[in-house]
Amino acid sequence: MKIPHAVNHQLAGKRVLLTGATGGIGRAVARRLATAGASLLLVARQPEALLALRQQLPGQHSCFSADLTSTEELQALAEFVNTTGGIDMLINNAGTSQFALTAEQNYPAQIALNLLAPMQLCQLLLPQLQQRTAATIVNIGSAFGSIGYPGFSGYCASKFGLRGFTEALKRELSSKALRVLYFAPRATQTSMNSAAVVAMNQQLGNVMDSPDEVAAQLLKQLQSGQSRWFVGWPEKLFVRLNAFLPELVDRAIKSKQAEIGKYAAGANQSVSVQHNHSNGAAKITVTRS
Ligand SMILES: NC(=O)c1ccc[n+]([C@@H]2O[C@H](COP(=O)([O-])OP(=O)(O)OC[C@H]3O[C@@H](n4cnc5c(N)ncnc54)[C@H](OP(=O)(O)O)[C@@H]3O)[C@@H](O)[C@H]2O)c1
Structure with missing residues (x-):
């Protein structure tokens, strides 16, 4: 009888490409992966931030500076991966978000980084990942990839798209050797959130989770191999409710719409957000004026 060999998805000794590595969640994920023994390829635009992060991490890691909204730079990154021994895991984490009413939204910027870049990077790196005996793709989505929220129309569209892409890719590949995972944090204390978002969430x-709490959840997902992972209550419940009974969520959000709209339109708040660049977390102070 042929005994199927177990696929080893342990992190120790694995090479992981992490985009958005210098951001709030990226740093926390990098620290946890490096501590677990993974060797990282850290990707973001600013080379100084990448080098500073690499110095802080235990183990041997490399950096690649690229603007992921540029097709040429994505291709250069893929070329670098293919000529330096390949990777075992791709974590598409780089992202951007704009909180504003529809008239003010910059849709191309959000779609380019949050949706097109991960899709293209998966496409470029798939042939190499499929040669590995055990490989993983993780696309970092959001609770707003399942729940349309006022003031986030561009971000929601990009993350809904990313969730759909991830699900289709997972079903297309359907292989134990190459896992395709979707990880959805809820609001997290990073500089991605504008002062207005922070003030609205407080009100x-x-x-808002700390980046390290989010990173710990991602490590749990990697360990379990669960395809879809949503962080936090009640967001987890709202994601399911929105799928089955969207009218209920319409009503819940409608009751808050006036407040949300006020912040999205630039409410009269004075907010200070201080970012701790060593750990990616943010300290937030809100005062009403
Ligand atoms: N924070 C939240 O509330 C929250 C909630 C749910 C989901 N998420 C998701 O979690 C992920 C990480 O978010 P975060 O809060 O950690 O964001 P963040 O702190 O703003 O960090 C963004 C990261 O992406 C990099 N980046 C930005 N534009 C880039 C570009 N054009 N090309 C390459 N890299 C670029 C930034 O570095 P450079 O500027 O040097 O390029 C930085 O490393 C995102 O996908 C986000 O949508 C966040």
Whole structure:
């Protein structure tokens, strides 16, 4: 009888490409992966931030500076991966978000980085990842990839798209050797969130996780291999509710719409957000004027 060999998805000794490595969530994920023994290829635009991060991490890692919204730079990154021994895991984490009413939204910027870049990077790196005996793609989505929220129309569209892409890719490949995972944090204390978002979340009582809590959840998903992972209650519940009974979520959001709209339009708040660049977390102070 032929005994199927177990696929080893352990992190120790694996090479992981992490985009958005210098951001709030990226740094926390980098620290946890490096501590688990992975060797990282850290990617972001600013080379100084990449080098500084690499110095802080235990183990041997490399950096690649690229603007992921440029097709040429994506191709250069893929070329670098293919000529330096390949990777075992791709984490598409770089992202951007704009909180504004529809008239003010910059849709191309959000779609380019949050949706097109991960799709193209998967496409470019798939042939190499498929040669590995055990490989993983993780696309970092958001609770807003399942719940349309006022003031985030561009971001929601990009993350809904990313969730759809991830699901289709997972079903297309359907292989134990190459896992395709979707990881969805809820609001997190990083510089991606503008002062208005922070103030709105405080007012509405929306919890904002620390980047390290989010990274710990991602490591749990990697360990379990679960295809879809949503961080936090009640967001987890709202994601399911929105799929089955969207009218209920319409009503819940409608009751808060006036407040949300006020912040999205630039409410009269004075907010200070201080970012701790050594750990990626943000300290937030809100004062009403
Ligand atoms: N923070 C939240 O509330 C939250 C909630 C749910 C989901 N998420 C998702 O989690 C992921 C990480 O978010 P975060 O909060 O950690 O963001 P962040 O702190 O703003 O960090 C963004 C990272 O992406 C890099 N980046 C930005 N534009 C880039 C570009 N054009 N090319 C290459 N790299 C670029 C930045 O470095 P450079 O500027 O040097 O390029 C930085 O490393 C995103 O996908 C986001 O959508 C975040």
